[in-house]
Amino acid sequence: MPKPLGTDARKREQLSSQDRFAWPLARVGILGGGQLARMMTKKAKKLGCWVSVLDPDASAPAGQVAAEQVVGSFDDIEALRTLAARCDVVTFDTEHVDASLLLKLEAEGHRFFPSPSLLALVQDKLEQKQVFLAHGLPTSRFAALPADTPAGLRAFGFPLVQKARRGGYDGRGVVVIRGEEQLSRALKGATYAEELVDIEKELAVIVARSVSGEVRSFPLVEMVFDPRSHQLDTLLAPAAVPYEVFDAAQALAKKTVEAFGAVGVVGVEMFLTKTGQLLLNEIAPRPHNSGHYTLEACVTCQFEQHFRAILDLPLGRTDQLQPAAMINLVGESGPRGSAEVVGLRAALAVPGASVHIYGKSESWPMRKMGHVTVLAPTLDEASARVAAVRKVLRIYGGD
């Protein structure tokens, strides 16, 4: 443990209020050691922070670049307490953690951003929708459903989208039910129904809000999803929409983050309907897959912005310098095994391609292994070039 960690918290706060920081600037903990935490860690260190991550996998992507890793489960209060005790502030790679444990640790005096109560709220997508409604933020019509009966679905009216209140992501926990004949698809457990919206585009805005309430948004982006896997297929930044939509979406995203009182970076997902309406879909209070392009394309990236926000430093400029397109690199179908990257040479030959490999030694089908951002003078060109990368670059699980 580096020596300055000994400096007591009170003295650090006092110094900070005078714009003086003993190195390290702050001791930051990250709950979860995946790729988001890996990219977060690099930027936290750039700003002069010391970083510890908690993850059950001893070779977690973020553990490879952090000062240390606490190897342990997110459900283990002792592991969480160990991390929190070693850090000035703890933040998150994932929002799928037991918020009750965090609330307990918060009560013991440990600091978390975003707050455990916000995490608890957003973990329940139905509650998210209720907050949207309470603040007059536009979102599709929805209703809670009594568990395991078709009555509520019928009452809501077909066609509809049924969603699990908790735990769904990348298309899991979501079904479309177009009529009586599809009721067999219905999800079990705690769910809710949403109107099936006629979607023109799926959009996202990354917004940062600092401890003292400064708010900045990144450009509006378009997310194109793979219809089969429901994972992000291609991200286009900025979104090709009329400027009124662009501005309205950014304003809506900022208003949303302020409504939730979030601290840190928040991914705000929304739909643009065929009729030109913007409707909030959901929010994720952490750096977001739709913001990876900011690493290459923007003056400040989402990962650095997150730490500026939670450490209450001035937020950075978010101007985008060139159009960008991004794809995720997921493990190909086939066996699980040691990762093998095929076509890296060909991919790097595509002008403006920036390849990120996450340091995961094993690949399995659909596992997020890396991503590629391509910058180009026009969005069409960026999109064409990232498609060229997709054609040649593959990650397999080998022997």
Next chain:
Amino acid sequence: MPKPLGTDARKREQLSSQDRFAWPLARVGILGGGQLARMMTKKAKKLGCWVSVLDPDASAPAGQVAAEQVVGSFDDIEALRTLAARCDVVTFDTEHVDASLLLKLEAEGHRFFPSPSLLALVQDKLEQKQVFLAHGLPTSRFAALPADTPAGLRAFGFPLVQKARRGGYDGRGVVVIRGEEQLSRALKGATYAEELVDIEKELAVIVARSVSGEVRSFPLVEMVFDPRSHQLDTLLAPAAVPYEVFDAAQALAKKTVEAFGAVGVVGVEMFLTKTGQLLLNEIAPRPHNSGHYTLEACVTCQFEQHFRAILDLPLGRTDQLQPAAMINLVGESGPRGSAEVVGLRAALAVPGASVHIYGKSESWPMRKMGHVTVLAPTLDEASARVAAVRKVLRIYGGD
């Protein structure tokens, strides 16, 4: 040690020739664990490499982000051999290493880029000048000097610049002798004399050359030096010079790197004289302080480009997206001690400012502790903003 390190070298090479890479893409060693190695390590990992660094300081900046650090001296052949044996290729944070040891290890089959023979050559600035001359590359008139006698200096003619053949950097090992009355300043040991050139601007170009000979240059930049410390004061990118000079300087830099047969990234420093001539000053076969701005400002940064070059991957686009100005953050004069950063909040409030802290726990006068790059729509604006950062941001050695 991660499991894939077991994969034997022959199999890795065979796979690579088919554009297939087992993770990690390559096991890279870096000799020296300072800030250059730290920024190199982050980018090597982004490309999917595993990184080990050798440095005598157990808390070296690069060791904090690498997979492992070999703690040892650059002069210790056993430490060097340990590093080399664990890696597919070894590269450098510094060129001040005993090349004879590297030549011995190269003969044992270990791989180094740049090559030990190139390092040996550039360590002797007189030999560098002789290579410039042999290849018809423009440089100021110079002559070797017999050690410790004023006769050679007189014969060369005043005014002149006397330089140590080895070990000089940041202004050390350089004196200007304007006439007989300044002979007492003369350096001892192996030195040479150079014509005192009437300098309009000091310029630099970062050039990358890959194993298979692909060459790309970054934009021409201007280096403004502190007249007292002789360290880089402000870097301006791109250099504000007529386009003919811009193009000629890039062509000269490429020709120079090809003349030396360097592999990797090379910093090529040159003078623009008052009469409009470009004269080579010296080269450094590694990522260079004058290329830090590429992290924020260019499509590919010098650190990633270095690994693309030494791993024989296609080089990246080097286009600059926005004008940039950069300053180094060096320890203030005063006591040596635990680093304290003053004015970080104020610095981050400057639009477009990106602050890099190198993770050095101790500060002392003139120690390189970090750097700041500012992007702005115009070079004048970038320059004004970086000057605003300099006014507020300081690093002291405290208790």
